[in-house]
Amino acid sequence: MRVVIAEDAVLLRAGVQRLLADEGIETVAAVPDGDSLLASVLEHRPDLAIVDVRMPPTFTDEGLRAALEARRQIPELPVLVLSQYVEERYAVELLSGGAGGVGYLLKERVADVAEFVDGVRRVARGGTCIDQDVIAQLMARGRKDPLDSLTEREREVLGLMAQGLTNTAISRSLVISDGAVEKHIGNIFAKLTLEPSSEEHRRVRAVLTYLDHG
Incomplete structure (x- = not known):
């Protein structure tokens, strides 16, 4: 696996x-700012970009904005954000982009080496790895409960x-057809505004919403 690391703190990098x-895991480039991140991923086409949120020159959200631009130019690029903070605006855009290969971990998680490495490999494979504290902060933004729009059956x-039930198991449990289950799940995705992507990814995001609000 080949990675690019974007982190302004020399020791952490x-x-x-x-x-x-x-x-x-090979690091093909380790850079201190967002511009260098974009240049490096375009040059090396790594299997994963590990990105800090706050980098020079303003130390606000340069890292996330650079990561979003990298994903626009290389849509399949897996990105793992590693930060002390949850930057809501760009984090939501990154995590709800409709594609896999994305993660957002708080830097304190690096202390758990096994958990961090597992997250790195999972995101590089196209999966997701999102810190529970990140989910909690993003979901606690004072929005209307997204589950309010669902019917009782949904x-x-x-x-x-x-x-963890499959569609077939759900149909047996509720004594409805597989087609009805698929229709309900489609309605759930639409009402929770989960953009079309791989079924696994949208299913995980729907479940995370349910666990946070159910």
Whole structure:
């Protein structure tokens, strides 16, 4: 696996690079700012970009904006955000972009090496890895409960999805057809404004919404 690291703190940048090297993961570029990140991913086409949120020159959201631009230019680029903060505006745009290969971890998680490396590999494979604290902060923005728009039956289906049941198992549990289950799930995705993407990714996001609001 080949990665690009964008982190302005020299010691943390070197530490993450060394940690990854110990796991057999090659760092093809380690850069201090968003412009260098974009240039590096375009040059190296890595398997993953690990990006800090706040970098020079303003130390606000340069990293996330650079990551979003990188995803626009290389749509399949997996991105793992590693930050002390949750920047809501761009984080929501990144996480709800409708594609896999995305993660958002708080830097304190790096202390758990196994968990961090697992997240790195999962995102590089096209999966998701989102810190529970990040989810909590993003979902607690004072919005109307997104589950309010669901019918009673759709809530039942989503609840069974949260238990890990397949569509076939849900149809047996509710004594309805597979087609009816698929229709309910489609309605759930639409009402929760989950953009079309892989079924697994949207299903996980729907379940996360249910667990946070159900």
